Amino acid sequence: MARDATTPAECYFYYPHLACVVGVRDEARDSANFAPVTWATPLSSDPPLYGVCISPGAHTHRLLLAAGEFTVNFLAAAERSLVARLGALSGREVDKVRELSLALEPGRAIGAPALAAAYVFAECLLVERHVFGDQTLFVGAVQHVQARPGAFDDHGVLRLEAAAPLLYLGGNRWASAVAAPADGEK
Amino acid sequence: MARDATTPAECYFYYPHLACVVGVRDEARDSANFAPVTWATPLSSDPPLYGVCISPGAHTHRLLLAAGEFTVNFLAAAERSLVARLGALSGREVDKVRELSLALEPGRAIGAPALAAAYVFAECLLVERHVFGDQTLFVGAVQHVQARPGAFDDHGVLRLEAAAPLLYLGGNRWASAVAAPADGEK
Numbered sequence: 001m002a003r004d005a006t007t008p009a010e011c012y013f014y015y016p017h018l019a020c021v022v023g024v025r026d027e028a029r030d031s032a033n034f035a036p037v038t039w040a041t042p043l044s045s046d047p048p049l050y051g052v053c054i055s056p057g058a059h060t061h062r063l064l065l066a067a068g069e070f071t072v073n074f075l076a077a078a079e080r081s082l083v084a085r086l087g088a089l090s091g092r093e094v095d096k097v098r099e100l101s102l103a104l105e106p107g108r109a110i111g112a113p114a115l116a117a118a119y120v121f122a123e124c125l126l127v128e129r130h131v132f133g134d135q136t137l138f139v140g141a142v143q144h145v146q147a148r149p150g151a152f153d154d155h156g157v158l159r160l161e162a163a164a165p166l167l168y169l170g171g172n173r174w175a176s177a178v179a180a181p182a183d184g185e186k
Numbered sequence: 187m188a189r190d191a192t193t194p195a196e197c198y199f200y201y202p203h204l205a206c207v208v209g210v211r212d213e214a215r216d217s218a219n220f221a222p223v224t225w226a227t228p229l230s231s232d233p234p235l236y237g238v239c240i241s242p243g244a245h246t247h248r249l250l251l252a253a254g255e256f257t258v259n260f261l262a263a264a265e266r267s268l269v270a271r272l273g274a275l276s277g278r279e280v281d282k283v284r285e286l287s288l289a290l291e292p293g294r295a296i297g298a299p300a301l302a303a304a305y306v307f308a309e310c311l312l313v314e315r316h317v318f319g320d321q322t323l324f325v326g327a328v329q330h331v332q333a334r335p336g337a338f339d340d341h342g343v344l345r346l347e348a349a350a351p352l353l354y355l356g357g358n359r360w361a362s363a364v365a366a367p368a369d370g371e372k
Binding site for chain 2: 177
């Protein structure tokens with residue numbers, strides 16, 4: 001089959017990706033900061049580790065190094081404008097919590113808060129960091145997970161009809177997920 | 187809001203995730219191996235780096251160390267049964283290319299082949315690896331991307347109407363992506 005050949009920089013081949021919002025304490029302001037991060041992945045089951053990529057120039061990068069803990073928050077597609085606003089504002093310039101009147105949910109295992117709007121969030125202790133190219137991979141040991149009741153089924157699988165997650169497509173494009181058509185396969 | 191508190195092991199909080207199939211050469215068989223990998227993420231823009239997590243016990247882990255290069259292949263939701271079959275078979279026991287009569291696409295920059303069924307694939311040179319918990323993160327320097335014509339728009343964003351991607355939800359559940367409803371926001 002003929003194919004379009006492109007350079008990596010010209011093609012978001014790796015999207016859609018679940019939008020993730022990283023929450024960290026901002027001690028200097030006695031507040032917190034929340035920033036969308038789309039390059040993120042589980043790294044290990046046992047122990048449970050989750051990694052997020054953050055640019056060294058980002059305000060969140062500095063806060064995360066200082067705080068040593070963070071929440072990862074996942075939001076429904078209906079919260080797209082909130083995620084876009086969190087990305088458009090700089091935590092260096094404004095306190096996003098006050099600016100956007102964000103409702104917070106306290107962590108149980110760590111001091112970083114989560115977004116009340118999240119259908120699920122995980123609390124992570126920073127255990128390692130590695131520089132890869134123009135990003136730092138922060139590795140968090142997942143301490144605790146809090147989910148909105150009914151968002152996940154008894155097997156821990158997201159119920160798309162209860163929480164249609166926000167996915168990022170690249171540029172200013174967003175998506176959500178729908179169950180794949182049944183094909184008789186288990 | 188009351189929330190369900192769960193341990194990380196009980197909740198696939200990080201799904202859906204784009205299903206990714208890693209392709210590597212299998213020199214001993216003069217063939218190749220393809221394995222679904224759902225824990226994967228871009229790691230850097232410049233240079234373009236892409237990371238995939240693979241269990242040290244997996245056949246692909248050994249092949250990837252030997253070959254030093256790999257393709258990452260992304261498939262449409264319609265190819266769910268192919269991805270499920272690739273995951274159910276062990277490359278240690280069978281040659282999946284012959285067993286499933288896989289049509290291959292040659293890499294241009296590396297020797298590892300790709301799946302002809304993929305709507306896009308990227309060719310990667312293995313440049314680093316790191317052990318995180320029970321997985322190894324293989325870091326690939328993306329050399330080249332080949333996409334099915336029309337799968338991406340002029341901005342390099344996936345056209346969901348042309349290629350509805352396969353997403354993994356956890357357990358035996360799969361999903362696809364749909365454009366998020368417009369809300370007037372850019």
